[in-house]
Amino acid sequence: MLQYVTTNPGKLREAESYLGDEMIDAYDYDYPEIQAPTLEPIAAAGARDAYREVGQPVVVDDAGLFIEAFDGFPGPYSSFVETTIGVDRVWELAEPLSDRPASFRCVLAYCDGEAVDDPVDDGDLPVQCFTGVVDGEIVAPRGDGGFGYDPIFEHDGATFAERTAAEKNELSHRGRALAAFAEWYQQR
């Protein structure tokens, strides 16, 4: 059975909705995340490490908010930046920009020890990555829902904190990565 390396039951449910709940299970393993300016090498290294630990096909994810004018900041360190300077200060940083395009990104990395169609370059075990992106822009905080950067990320006229959970799931960067992965995995 495919193992989703996560302790988050919401992530498992989201994955089950794309793959079927007979197909995927959650595996609690705290792999060391590496440092990199983009998500792909981080998720890929995690998938290799987790596959060695678990010995079954694994999926690992990583996600973050990427602000274009800031070369992707906070990107892979979104969680660290949220708990240190906080989301309101990220807005203050972005406010003077004339243009504030940004994206929520999620990368899923898959490893089962076998060759894949489109392997990530580095590393000894083949890994394939699937990316989900939601484009939007950074705005002054609005809305009471969601968490993290949701109040300052606007997509299609509303921030993620102004949307219902159902609307957010519909737009989810993780959902988009899972859809791409599920399509590929069901052929495998």
Place this chain on the structure above:
Amino acid sequence: MLQYVTTNPGKLREAESYLGDEMIDAYDYDYPEIQAPTLEPIAAAGARDAYREVGQPVVVDDAGLFIEAFDGFPGPYSSFVETTIGVDRVWELAEPLSDRPASFRCVLAYCDGEAVDDPVDDGDLPVQCFTGVVDGEIVAPRGDGGFGYDPIFEHDGATFAERTAAEKNELSHRGRALAAFAEWYQQR
């Protein structure tokens, strides 16, 4: 011979000035840095990885600027933050604070596969860490020397960008970590 895992000739020279140039050499190995909110686990994981690769006693370092009111931001990700939002924006973030204490920190991690006096907790190989700290505060950028966060870090009345290279070396957080390490290592 002790191997300093770095490609920076300046770091090797600084280490030689504390240990003697018969004692330490530079080893070019690009170990994967892990993510953590503090330097110690990052340097320790690097030392374990490098010791496995090199097979000789190794020293690995990590360094960063820690702003107290921001829970240590940018900390271990100082280099990423510098190349994405830039040093001037870190000053803009800090400007509204009533109090701006900060420190330059360097951690040296040593691993030779043998037991050490005061091992870092996690991990399979014993590692000992040595920390060097220079306290100061964040100020509006001043001075043309140095690099990175030097213009916004004031210690004892001058920013690091207003000091000569000799003065900076005298105050170096890396130098302080090297001094602590050298004292311990010469007993070993």
